[in-house]
Amino acid sequence: MKYIYIMYRATYFLTLILLLNACSEEFLELPPQTSGTVDQFYTNQSDYETAIAGVYAGFSSNVIESMNLEEYRADNLTNFAYYYNEISSNQFELNTTIRWWNLFSSIVSPANTILAGIDEVEMDEDVRNRIKGEAYFLRGYAYYTMNLWFGGVPMVTTNLSVEESYKLGRSTESEIWDLVESDLSQAVSLLPTSTDIGRADKYDAETYLAKAYMQRQKWSEAEIALEDVWSNSGASLETNWTDMWTLEAEKTSNEYMLSVVLSPAQPNNNWAAQYLFIEDNTITQGNFNYKPGYYESFEAGDLRRDETLGFSPNQLREENRKYDFGLDLTDLRYIGDIVVIRFADVQLLYAEAISMAANAPQQRSLDLINDTRNRAGLTDLTLTDVPSLNAFVEVLLAERRSELAFEGHRYSDLKRHNLLVEKVNAIGSEYNFDDTYNYVPIPQAEIDKVGSDVLLQNPGY
Numbered sequence: 001m002k003y004i005y006i007m008y009r010a011t012y013f014l015t016l017i018l019l020l021n022a023c024s025e026e027f028l029e030l031p032p033q034t035s036g037t038v039d040q041f042y043t044n045q046s047d048y049e050t051a052i053a054g055v056y057a058g059f060s061s062n063v064i065e066s067m068n069l070e071e072y073r074a075d076n077l078t079n080f081a082y083y084y085n086e087i088s089s090n091q092f093e094l095n096t097t098i099r100w101w102n103l104f105s106s107i108v109s110p111a112n113t114i115l116a117g118i119d120e121v122e123m124d125e126d127v128r129n130r131i132k133g134e135a136y137f138l139r140g141y142a143y144y145t146m147n148l149w150f151g152g153v154p155m156v157t158t159n160l161s162v163e164e165s166y167k168l169g170r171s172t173e174s175e176i177w178d179l180v181e182s183d184l185s186q187a188v189s190l191l192p193t194s195t196d197i198g199r200a201d202k203y204d205a206e207t208y209l210a211k212a213y214m215q216r217q218k219w220s221e222a223e224i225a226l227e228d229v230w231s232n233s234g235a236s237l238e239t240n241w242t243d244m245w246t247l248e249a250e251k252t253s254n255e256y257m258l259s260v261v262l263s264p265a266q267p268n269n270n271w272a273a274q275y276l277f278i279e280d281n282t283i284t285q286g287n288f289n290y291k292p293g294y295y296e297s298f299e300a301g302d303l304r305r306d307e308t309l310g311f312s313p314n315q316l317r318e319e320n321r322k323y324d325f326g327l328d329l330t331d332l333r334y335i336g337d338i339v340v341i342r343f344a345d346v347q348l349l350y351a352e353a354i355s356m357a358a359n360a361p362q363q364r365s366l367d368l369i370n371d372t373r374n375r376a377g378l379t380d381l382t383l384t385d386v387p388s389l390n391a392f393v394e395v396l397l398a399e400r401r402s403e404l405a406f407e408g409h410r411y412s413d414l415k416r417h418n419l420l421v422e423k424v425n426a427i428g429s430e431y432n433f434d435d436t437y438n439y440v441p442i443p444q445a446e447i448d449k450v451g452s453d454v455l456l457q458n459p460g461y
Contacts, residue, residue, distance in 0.1 A: 042114070042118070043121065045121070045122075045127055047121075049131070052131050054110060055107055055134070055138050059106075059107060059138050059142075060260040062107070062142075063260050063408075064268065065099050066100075066145055066408055067406070069100070069149060070409060071408060072087040072088045073087050073088065073420075073440075074410035074411040074413075075423045077289065077291060078288070078291050079288050080287060080289065084288075087440075097440050097441055097442065100146065100150075101442065103142040103145060104154075107138050107139060107141070107142040111139040111142075116158065118131060118135075130190070130191060130195075133186070133187045133190030133191035133202075134187070134191065134200055136186040136187040136205075137204070137205045139157075140179075140183030140187060140208065141208060143155075143183065144180045144184075144215075146176075150439055150440060150442055151458060152170045152174075166450050166454070167454065169450075169454045184212060187200070191205055193233075197251065197261055203228075203229045203232070203235070204258045204340075206225050206228060207226070207229055207257070207341050210229070210353070211412070213225065214353065214416055217356070217416065219356040220353075222353040226350040227350065229350075230347065235254055235343040235346070236255065237343055238375075240375070241304060242307055247325060247336055257342060257346070258340040259338060262326075264333075268333075268338075275320045275406065276320055276324055276334065290309065291427055302376050302402055304402050307322065308322045308405045309321065309405065322405065323336060342404075342407070344372055344403050345400075345404060347371065348369065348403065350368060351364075351366075351369050351396065354368075359389060361386040361391070365392070366380070366383065366386070373399065397417070397419070420437065420438055421433050434460070441458055
């Protein structure tokens with residue numbers, strides 16, 4: 001069980017502002033190697049503790065943005081306000097995606113700075129290894145995310161000179177996946193097996209390593225990693241599904257593995273505005289709608305449907321009932337944590353990897369899936385129900401869709417099976433996309449900095 005870690009302190013943010021101003025403002029404005037950034041700001045163990053807390057702040061912000069893309073870009077949700085509608089409609093403004101490209105400045109650059117200098121500073125070796133492991137994990141997460149959304153992006157693993165930054169184009173998608181696997185493998189080797197809530201441990205890194213393997217359809221490698229997490233992490237399924245969704249359970253349930261930690265002192269107003277709606281309460285907006293077929297996709301008798309999706313009493317607006325426990329009605333504030341990795345996600349990924357590696361449905365996979373189905377009030381699946389690998393994939397994806405709704409997995413789930421465009425287009429005639437929908441556009445402002453011959457735009461944009 002992870003202990004509570006209060007990540008959001010005013011001193012962290014003050015220091016973060018100083019560090020990020022010194023380290024980088026945008027990807028193409030990284031500090032030259034001769035700037036002395038490390039020597040000026042990171043001189044002892046305390047400095048590095050503060051620095052890695054700053055990188056976690058960038059991670060926390062991105063997790064929430066990532067969930068938007070995962071839910072709206074797939075066949076779950078659509079939106080009628082702000083830039084979120086662009087994710088679903090594919091009618092992007094020139095620089096909508098800058099919020100994800102900014103992973104270079106919020107995570108990659110400060111993580112690079114930490115890794116560049118930490119071995120030169122005297123400190124406790126266990127602390128050094130943990131901070132290095134966190135930096136590798138966070139950089140691996142950032143490149144995992146950008147590679148998933150943009151395809152190949154520029155590979156930046158050191159501080160660059162101005163001249164170097166203006167010549168750096170995109171690496172291939174395969175090259176970035178190699179970097180992700182390397183970073184996350186390093187994190188697995190360096191991180192402790194348990195840590196505070198809000199910080200990554202070995203098994204969190206190993207879970208993301210397995211996710212990266214699976215996006216490349218390296219099923220056997222993913223199976224090995226997930227078996228370790230499933231068997232040795234100490235995490236487990238909560239007995240009753242509804243017991244997980246309380247403020248107390250987010251701190252105590254053995255099913256929560258990694259979360260973004262929020263609190264009354266550091267709430268997230270954007271999350272409340274976009275994802276929660278309470279009828280007759282003017283401060284909750286709830287700008288999402290279910291895409292056609294989403295509500296109906298839950299099996300009859302699945303308790304997760306009405307505990308996750310629903311409609312306000314007068315049918316005015318769709319609701320997010322999974323996370324409504326964290327809404328502070330005194331203001332437009334969300335004070336619960338946002339789950340990043342839950343053991344149910346690991347268990348279903350493990351089930352998927354087992355059968356995909358075997359190239360045929362396996363009883364072991366169905367046993368793992370049936371654990372989450374039974375908890376939701378559903379009966380067992382048998383091998384007769386999945387006579388082919390394609391049938392297994394459909395069942396697996398349906399279970400993940402019901403179990404992990406509003407948790408930010410659907411886009412990547414569909415994409416690794418080459419089903420994203422097919423599933424989105426199946427919604428109705430207003431959805432008519434081609435394979436370019438698998439990626440989002442690179443911000444035009446970033447292309448303009450170096451030229452379209454250096455930073456190539458994705459096809460279709």
